[in-house]
Every structure is written in structure tokens, then in C-alpha cells.
Amino acid sequence: MCRRLMALPLLPAEHIPSAFRHLHNAMPSNVDDRLHRLVAHVDEMWVSSRLWPASSWSAFQSSIRTNNDVEGWHNRLYQQARRGKLDLYQLATLLFREADFVSVQCVLVSECRLRRDHDTTGFRAVWTNTGRHTAPVN
Numbered sequence: 001m002c003r004r005l006m007a008l009p010l011l012p013a014e015h016i017p018s019a020f021r022h023l024h025n026a027m028p029s030n031v032d033d034r035l036h037r038l039v040a041h042v043d044e045m046w047v048s049s050r051l052w053p054a055s056s057w058s059a060f061q062s063s064i065r066t067n068n069d070v071e072g073w074h075n076r077l078y079q080q081a082r083r084g085k086l087d088l089y090q091l092a093t094l095l096f097r098e099a100d101f102v103s104v105q106c107v108l109v110s111e112c113r114l115r116r117d118h119d120t121t122g123f124r125a126v127w128t129n130t131g132r133h134t135a136p137v138n
Contacts (some may be wrong), residue, residue, distance in 0.1 A: 013058035
């Protein structure tokens, strides 16, 4: 059940509420109370939320689905800050430059002029060359 709940963001946003209802209705009545509380929490905070509608957290056909990009940004910023050994004024200058850069990136992303795609060329080549339509199992 937990895995299925965690897979909800991979569905198209319009299918998430019905998939959640299906999971909720199929849940056996004799499961641990913690699972019931988890399902109620997911429903309240995510599925039925007006603050965070499913369209805002669905990762369906999204080019970025993990926090790896954020981790990479943080690592780059940490390296530029000389591993935390900057004085306050140098750090403020670095963060100010970064804030300008991030705001430009946000505009470019919102205008669909900046996008990061996953490199799947190797996978596509194997897929095309083998003519298989199921994922290979090693």
C-alpha cells in the first residue's frame, strides 16, 4: 500500500484522485492503524488539498522528478562558498549573485525556454536495436 501511495505522483494529475479512492477502497479493514493514519494524511494534505492540488505535485511526463537537481545546485553553491569558509560579506555577495541567477532561470523555465532533459539516448538505442517493448531484465 505504501508503495502505491508513493507512486501517485507518477500518474497524470487528473487520474490521481480516482486512483487514490481505488487504493483507499481496496485497503483491507484489518491493517495497522498507522497505515489508516497515513492514508488519511495523504488524503487531507495532498489528494483533497486546495493548497496543493494534484497538478502541482504530479510528476507525470516531467523532465525533473527527483531532488538531484537541487542537490547539485546546493553542492555547486557550497563549492563556490569554499566549503563554508567565506566571511559574511563574501557570502552575502555570492548569495545575491545566485538570487539574480535563479530569478532569470525561473523566467526562462516559465517561458519554456530553459529545460533539462534526462539523457536517455543510450536506453533508446538499446530499445530500438533490440525491438523489445518491455524493459530488459538483467
